[in-house]
Amino acid sequence: MSGSRGTTRRRARGSAEGSAGRPAERSAERPARASAEVAARVSTRGGFGLVGPRRERHVVAAADLDALALPVGDDGVVIGVDAQGRPAVLGINRPAPYEVTLVGGLWTAQVLALRAAATGARVAVETGRGQVWSGLAQAAGGGQQCVTLHDVGRVPPQGASAGSPVLVIRDCGMRPPRGRVAAGPWQSVLTLLPYLSPTAPRLLRNSSLVGVQRVSPDEAEQIGRLMRLPSGAVESLPTLGDGVTLWCNALDRQFVMTQPTDTETGLLGPARRID
CATH class of the missing domain: 1.20.5 (Single alpha-helices involved in coiled-coils or other helix-helix interfaces)
Structure with missing residues (x-):
């Protein structure tokens, strides 16, 4: 039971x-x-797509995070490499006025013009020596008129916008007159000075960025006072090699070597400080 x-x-x-x-x-x-x-x-894997075969992730140690950077932005011109060999980028397409003064050679200004045009910017060159710019203007843009030449004081309004930024390069000698076209939203202005002149202090003080290539010891001392450079930087200015520029402002300074591409060398020749 x-x-x-x-x-x-x-x-x-x-x-x-x-x-x-x-x-x-x-x-x-x-x-x-x-x-x-x-x-x-x-x-929840919107950034990685569907679950699929296992794959190894790219991992960086926390100690190496400071070394990570985006060397190129969508509004930047690669102007060379710094002392560590990293790309140095000049952001010229900006929503606010941006003025640059380069105390240096024509070669560097022309490389900047070519590279700015390559990023999609229109380049207007104000110059009294159009013959040294004409070959570049014809070669840039692949048939499109992205580099235009204008007599001194005759640059028309460029109509810059976010979709069509402009770089105005003023190659007007030692004493450039006040330009009709000033820096504005999406329109940067680069003034080229072969050497220091009586107008240089005003230009350097009003610039957002200053580039200095090889200058005499006296000029180096004057630039050092204007830009508040340390003594080591001042002493190095008279010894800079061709293609080397000290880019500086009130907050930062950096030596940059501009290395031309084969195309740039074929069009402009090797780097040089003296025109």
Whole structure:
């Protein structure tokens, strides 16, 4: 009797569980729950796409994070490399007025013009020596007139905008007159000075950025006072090699070597400080 009661209880318990559907529910829930988990993982992996084969992630140690940088922006011109060999970028396409003064050679200004045009900017050159710019203007843009030449004081309004930024290069000698076209939103102005002149202090003080190539010791001392350069930087200015520029402002300074591409060398020749 006791054995039959135990058997009856087990059958009753199994019948009750079967009638409640618990084992059946568990087996049915497993694939449904797994599908839901996969769907949840897929929905939260928007940056990586669908779950696929395992692949190794790129990992950088925390100590190396400071070395990471984006060397090129969509509004930047690569003007060369710094002392560590990293690309140095000059952001000339800006929503606010931006003025640059370069105390240096024509070669560097022309490289900047070519590279600015390559980023999509229009370049307007104000110059009294159009013959030294004409070859560049014809070669730039691949047939499009992205570099235009204008006589001194005759640069028309350029209509700069975010979609069509402009760089005005003023190659007007030692004493450039006040320009008709000033820096404005999406229109930067670069003034080229072959050497220091009586107008240089005003230009350097009003510039957002100043570039200095090889100058005489006396000029280096004067630039050092105007730009508050440390003595080491001042002493190095008379010894800079061709193609080397000290770019500086009130907050920062950096020596940059401009290395021409084969195309630039073919058009402009090798780097040189003296025109």
